[in-house]
Structures are given as structure tokens and as C-alpha cells.
Amino acid sequence: MKKVDYIIVGDGYAGVFLAHQLIKNNKSFVIFSEGKKSASQVSAGIINPVVLKKFTTFWKAQEQIDFLKDSLKEIETYTGKNYLIEAPIHRIFHDENEQKLWLKKSENLDLVNFLDENFDHIEGVKNDFNTGKVNQSARLNVNGFFMGIFDFLEKRSQLIKEKFDYSKVNAGESVYKELNFKKIIFCEGMGVKENPFFSDIPVNANKGHHIKVKLSKALAQNITIKKKHFLFPLENDLYFYGGTYDREQLHSHIDDSAIQQLTNGLAEFYPYDFEIKEVNFGFRPTVKDRRPIIGVHSEHSNMFVFNGLGARGILNGCYFSKVLYDFMENNSPLPTEVNRERFID
Structure with a gap:
């Protein structure tokens, strides 16, 4: 034995x-x-210390970010690779009120290290009110x-x-x-x-869909764009867009309504044609x-x-x-x- x-x-x-x-x-x-x-x-x-709907943070966000980056360096010592992708999140503002709220929240002690005070404009997508960059955000090469x-x-x-x-x-x-x-x-x-x-x-399933798409016009920068969902580049000229949150339709197959939600969400800020190449979903255990x-x-x-x-x-x-x-x-x-x-x- x-x-x-x-x-x-x-x-x-x-x-x-x-x-x-x-x-x-x-x-x-x-x-x-x-x-x-x-x-x-x-x-x-997505590695993100900010709740991007309300521009707030969460319990132990800075400690968790720091610990993750140290841990990925440790993992690199035996896998030979660091899987951290330094591509910060850019949150598209819906209007001027969101810009003002972002700036106001950026003065809070628990958010000052996360919400960048300088706004950016991203070429190739609709962002009439610019975007806010989340400092210390990144992605994992999953x-x-x-x-x-x-x-x-x-x-x-x-x-x-x-x-x-x-x-x-x-x-x-x-x-x-x-x-x-x-x-x-x-x-x-x-x-x-x-x-x-x-x-x-007491864990409850939260079903999340995402799509992999081929954009007819590639984005110029390797960044993560967030409006309703996240958009970022993958390998082979594909992009990730997602994911949804659903606590009701918990069957083990693809929901057409989720695909429509993602299609509409991407079309809101990406003004060119795109083609869905792949659909995936999973069940997050939430508390x-x-x-x-x-x-x-x-x-x-x-x-x-x-x-x-x-x-x-x-x-x-x-x-x-x-x-x-x-x-x-x-x-x-x-x-x-x-x-x-x-x-x-």
C-alpha cells in the first residue's frame, strides 16, 4: 500500500x-x-481587484494580488513558465457620470492603488467616454x-x-x-x-457561458476590455468574450439566450463583424x-x-x-x- x-x-x-x-x-x-x-x-x-459594476473592491484584495504574483513566480521554478499575462483591464465608461464616480472612488484609501486617474481611449472599439484602467489587474494563461x-x-x-x-x-x-x-x-x-x-x-451553481470569436478587424493592443463582459485576445487570431452569470438555467447544455446576450454585448462596443467559433460554459460554485x-x-x-x-x-x-x-x-x-x-x- x-x-x-x-x-x-x-x-x-x-x-x-x-x-x-x-x-x-x-x-x-x-x-x-x-x-x-x-x-x-x-x-x-481574469485577475481583478475591483468590482467593475460599482467601482468597489473586496476583502483582502491587495493581499490576494500580491500573494498570487509571488505564487506564480514559485510555480515558474518547477514548470519553467510564468503564466501571468500583464494585460490590464480597461473599463469602458457608459457616460460622464461613470467617469466622475470612478474619479471619486479613486480617492478612497482601499481603491487608490487600483483605479487609475488617467483615462484612455481605445482604438477600434466604441468608447466615446473613454476607459478607466485597473492598475494591478492582469490575466492568467489558463x-x-x-x-x-x-x-x-x-x-x-x-x-x-x-x-x-x-x-x-x-x-x-x-x-x-x-x-x-x-x-x-x-x-x-x-x-x-x-x-x-x-x-x-451551501454552495450554489452559477452558470457562465463564454464565446471565442474571430474579429473581422483585430484590436491593436493586447489589453482586456470590459463593458458588460470581458474581451481579450487568445492564440490563433481568436478572442475570448464572456462570461455570463445565470443561477436559473442550470442544465448541462448551451443556452441560446446566453449566446444572444454575449452577441449583443460585444456588438455594443465592437462596431465590425465577428464570427463565433466556439462556445463554452461551466458552473461556478458560489456562496x-x-x-x-x-x-x-x-x-x-x-x-x-x-x-x-x-x-x-x-x-x-x-x-x-x-x-x-x-x-x-x-x-x-x-x-x-x-x-x-x-x-x-
Whole structure:
């Protein structure tokens, strides 16, 4: 029987960033991947410290940005690549009132480092009232990130490409099939609803669609443009545009209404023809209070959950993987804001 310190179940941002913490600290582990693309793996990869609808920020935004950039440099040491794309977000203003609100908010202490006071005009799109640049924003090369880390893990025989079988877990003996583990962490996103150990955690699916389009007139700059959704360049002359938010139509196929919403949204500011080449969707695990859910099982002290990353999967997954690691290894207390016990009566 093979002995490992950890079993990670789930291959999205939560599982992969937790794997990074284990690599850093020389812990033995395996990670289970079903082989189908998770919501993380089809995500936009936007790294954004600002809520661009209201021009506000969120809990620990600066700490999360800083920690992510450091972590990506650490990951580069063993994958050979840095997957950070330095392409800041430019938010298209709808009118002069939004410009004034942006400038007013930029004076706030928690936003002064994020909202650039100098407006820009972007060629090739409709932005009559210019755009505001979000400082410290960027993108993750999502495909490269997952491919690079999975390749690294596979070479070390740490990637198990099969569906995890809950019925094979013997928590009392710390055994799963032929694996003897110290701790097991479930990082499954919406897959947690099938997990008999943590199916009660209050995560709700938020379905997001995005399209990959061919623009008839390419944009001159490698930036991320935001109006209703995000537009940015990909490889092979394609562009990403998305994503939508839908808590109602949760079936597992493409929604025509979402495609129409994206088509209309892009046409609002891109004045030329474009062709949809690909459509993707995923289910984000969201929590009512917009904070992740981290904690230990109420009966099995060797079982943990890491879920509810929502639309900020990269930042939440990276930052709170360290919080979870310190909780498991060093008995550091979990912040009340993310502890799963906040939902237990």
C-alpha cells in the first residue's frame, strides 16, 4: 500500500493551488482528476481587484494580488513558465457620470492603488467616454497554467486520472483503495453535491457561458476590455468574450439566450463583424456571503473541504490554499469569514 501525506480530490484552482502549497513544503500527495474540463479550466483567467459594476473592491484584495504574483513566480521554478499575462483591464465608461464616480472612488484609501486617474481611449472599439484602467489587474494563461502543472504532476506520478469513488474511503483507517493517507481534501466545486461527506455545504451553481470569436478587424493592443463582459485576445487570431452569470438555467447544455446576450454585448462596443467559433460554459460554485468555504469534517478529523471560490477562483484559490495549509499543518485558526462552521447551527 502506498503512503501519502495528502489526497486532493478535484483539479480546479482550489486543488491545483493547494497542490502548489504541498510541493513547496515537500509533502507527498496525489491529486484526482476526472479528465473533463472544470469550470476553472474554461474560465477567463481574469485577475481583478475591483468590482467593475460599482467601482468597489473586496476583502483582502491587495493581499490576494500580491500573494498570487509571488505564487506564480514559485510555480515558474518547477514548470519553467510564468503564466501571468500583464494585460490590464480597461473599463469602458457608459457616460460622464461613470467617469466622475470612478474619479471619486479613486480617492478612497482601499481603491487608490487600483483605479487609475488617467483615462484612455481605445482604438477600434466604441468608447466615446473613454476607459478607466485597473492598475494591478492582469490575466492568467489558463490553458498553459493547467497544462504545465498537470504535466509536472504526471511526470512525478502524482496525477491520478480517474473519478474518485467515495464508497472506497475508509476514514477510520485513513485508506482509499491502495492509498494510505494522512489527510484528504475535497476541492470539487459543484461536484461536492455528490460527495456524501460534504454535500451539505451551501454552495450554489452559477452558470457562465463564454464565446471565442474571430474579429473581422483585430484590436491593436493586447489589453482586456470590459463593458458588460470581458474581451481579450487568445492564440490563433481568436478572442475570448464572456462570461455570463445565470443561477436559473442550470442544465448541462448551451443556452441560446446566453449566446444572444454575449452577441449583443460585444456588438455594443465592437462596431465590425465577428464570427463565433466556439462556445463554452461551466458552473461556478458560489456562496451567499461571497466567501470561500474551508474546514474540517465534523466527525472525521482527516477530511477537509475547500470550495466556494466563485467568480474569483484564481485569487481565492491561491490565497486561501495557504490559509488551509496552515490550518491543517500548523493548527493556525481559520478566519471566521471562511470557516465552514459559520453555516453550522
